Amino acid sequence: MSRRGNVEDVRTIACVGAGTIGGGWAAYFLARGYTVKVWDPSPEAGERLTRLIDNAWPALRELDLLDGADKDAWTVHTDLAEAVEGVDFVQESAPEDLELKRRLFADLDSVCAPDVVIASSTSGYSMTEMATEVTGGDRFVVGHPFNPPYLIPLVEVVGGEKTAPEAVTWAADFYTFIGKSVIRMDREVPGFIANRLQEALWREALHMIDNGEATVDQIDRSITDGPGLRWPFHGPMLTFHLAGGEGGMAHMLDHFGPSLKSPWTRLTAPELTEQLRNATVDGCQTASGERSHRDLVLERDAGIVALRKLTQSLTTKAPAQSDSVA
Amino acid sequence: MSRRGNVEDVRTIACVGAGTIGGGWAAYFLARGYTVKVWDPSPEAGERLTRLIDNAWPALRELDLLDGADKDAWTVHTDLAEAVEGVDFVQESAPEDLELKRRLFADLDSVCAPDVVIASSTSGYSMTEMATEVTGGDRFVVGHPFNPPYLIPLVEVVGGEKTAPEAVTWAADFYTFIGKSVIRMDREVPGFIANRLQEALWREALHMIDNGEATVDQIDRSITDGPGLRWPFHGPMLTFHLAGGEGGMAHMLDHFGPSLKSPWTRLTAPELTEQLRNATVDGCQTASGERSHRDLVLERDAGIVALRKLTQSLTTKAPAQSDSVA
CATH class of the missing domain: 1.10.1040 (N-(1-d-carboxylethyl)-l-norvaline Dehydrogenase; domain 2)
Structure with missing residues (x-):
């Protein structure tokens, strides 16, 4: 558990995919004072994210914004390895496509520093289904938010068959630390709760x-x-x-x-x-x-x-x- | 439609049954300025209703209380004919027991002035099932509230096979007039909506x-x-x-x-x-x-x-x- 360390020590987070959910997570992480590195292949990703954060910021200011949070502390990357370099946590929110997720998880596993927990926003698949192409897979966790993730507190956390219990614990602790209402499930149930x-x-x-x-x-x-x-x-x-x-x-x-x-x-x-x-x-x-x-x-x-x-x-x-x- | 008249002309309402639902209706009707006559066979009915109205009144004062509403403008009766004498509307909230409701509706039909609309708070039965012992039955309507009826706006209104459409219309209009959010259903569906x-x-x-x-x-x-x-x-x-x-x-x-x-x-x-x-x-x-x-x-x-x-x-x-x- 070298790099993973304490949840208090997280400084930089990668948001993999910046649609409604991924962008919503990015807005929330920014509001909690983190630096966010976004991976999104779309050429409009930056523009869309700017709009999303601009819309979300007034609501965040009302509730969960930390002093010193920087609305602009994010960058967009089209190279995955570059996006996850130096990050302490990864939140994946790519489209709900099983084959895409499987390939993406294998890629993430190979480019992310060891022990960095990788959480998926999926609402439709279990981690056991998604982590089939990953050799280890013990750090892959589901962290399922509700839309919009920058306002709704609920996050459902559950691991797959190969996930290490400590990775699930780490993710649950991290989400709790940043102000979410965490439901930690001890088994995979389609659709979660x-x-x-x-x-x-x-x-x-x-x-x-x-x-x-x-x-x-x-x-x-x-x-x-x-x-x-x-x-x-x-x-x-x-x-x-x-x-x-x-x-x-x-x-x-x-x-x-x-x-x-x-x-x-x-x-x-x-x-x-x-x-x-x-x-x-x-x-x-x-x-x-x-x-x-x-x-x-x-x-x-x-x-x-x-x-x-x-x-x-x-x-x-x-x-x-x-x-x-x- | 002689006595039934305009919904604006209602002055006195009979609450048949004064448990949680019937008592909640009584509190709401009082808050809207009506005189309430309660029929309840229980010797503790009066005491229980006093307590319920006392508890409900502060909440009613916050939302729906009309000027001049009198918290004490109610009486309890153990004789059904006496309870419904001179009333302009009847809200029945007896226990959910089909045989009991059937007998009660026959009794109500025989003692209520013609054309007075009789609404049931039932959540479990259709009016077609309940009005079997009533000769006419055209004035019997379901007016299903949500607990507590003095706070939740929703009332689902539906007639039975024998109910006159005008009675359903009258009940829907009356509930709307007193500030409820009315859903008028055109067919009986178990459990309503x-x-x-x-x-x-x-x-x-x-x-x-x-x-x-x-x-x-x-x-x-x-x-x-x-x-x-x-x-x-x-x-x-x-x-x-x-x-x-x-x-x-x-x-x-x-x-x-x-x-x-x-x-x-x-x-x-x-x-x-x-x-x-x-x-x-x-x-x-x-x-x-x-x-x-x-x-x-x-x-x-x-x-x-x-x-x-x-x-x-x-x-x-x-x-x-x-x-x-x-």
Whole structure:
């Protein structure tokens, strides 16, 4: 672990690919005071990145900008070896093309200094699938951000079969150090966690449009004016925990378990085994911590009030109105 | 339509059932200046409702309270005929028990003045299933709120087979008049719209817990620190429209359509027919209105910035940190 060293010692980062995601990472790294070396074969890469950083900077200034961060501390390179020379970390965000990623990872492995961790922004492939052309592969990690990476805190971190656990730990620690909310997964799951959840909702929505059960506007409004008003501060599990009243998730599962099978979505529910029941209930109890049911209700209400005031001031949409599928 | 009259002329409302949902409706109706007559057979109903209204009132004062609203303008009745006497609208929120609802609706039909619209808060049953014991049934409508009804704007409105379209229109108009965001559905769909979407996400989450792929905390954080930061102001459809860059939803579906079949959730995707593609694209174009791609991006970023500042000030949770399934 010579060069890899402490996450505090990182000074220079290579962003491999500077599209929406790679460019978004570059903006974030700059805001956190790093020097960024960008590899992108496109002749317009520099111009596009300038625009992206210019657009992102005001938002970064509001939240995560460090004193002394230099908006212009980046260079673009078309030569990969040049781009990764002297860097302490690599964030790869090339297009989602498996063959391209495989070749790119082999190239990266041969030009990067030993022990530099190489993280991929992929949302579609596992590291085991992507690192097939790499001889060692123990330093290749998935670090999956959410768009835009300069604003959304979530990063899902997971290794492949050949990845060294220390490389996963290093990446998780580094992202945490720079202010991200890290979910470290101990196994590769297609779509990771957030995309699986998001996709389930999205597919149900497509089915409803397909069957004429709801319009695009109705689907969006059913979220923005409904459960979406809780999800930024209470996730889906804690939301259901609260829906169980003072009995919480245990009450929900023990009493409404059977209705889990009702046809409320096209996604079939799992069997509610004792083990699943307990894992879910325990998780909610841990999440609640010292907060009583009443504390959570008051927190939820304060959150919704603040959120509704916020969305009223933000949105340009027309006031609430009746509509129809017709 | 004699008594039903204009939605502006409603003065008194009966809340049938005063649990979490019925009591939440009562609090909202009081805040909007109505007199509320509560029917609830429980001897503790009055005390429980006092507590609920006391808890809700500060939040109502922040958002929807009308001048002159009287927090104490309610009475509790154990006799149904007495409770609905002289009221202009009935909101039923009895427990989710089909037989109970069927009997209750027959009773309500016999004691309510003709033409008074009777709306049910049910989340689980269709009006066609519930109104079987009612002779006419043309005034029975579903008006499905979200918890807590005194804060969440969404109300899904739909009739049953026997419901008169004018009764559905009246209910939709009334909810809109009192400040709700109404989604009027033209057919009965189990779980309506928001619950179908919410349930798909919830079931995917249960599957992940069941398979040891994610913990409760990871699931909640993957939403609160990820897509949940967009959903209060851009619903899932507009979020994907934006993810398509300047090409929007058309680009998304035309280019990433095939990956719709990738195993990112246990919910199978629909066939991406030309018709589904066009309905989805057109809906997003309508939703975007005059807003350009750049307008939407700036709106999204301003929203996330404000939202993250808000959640930082609201939440009592620990700062972002690395974790593991172990």
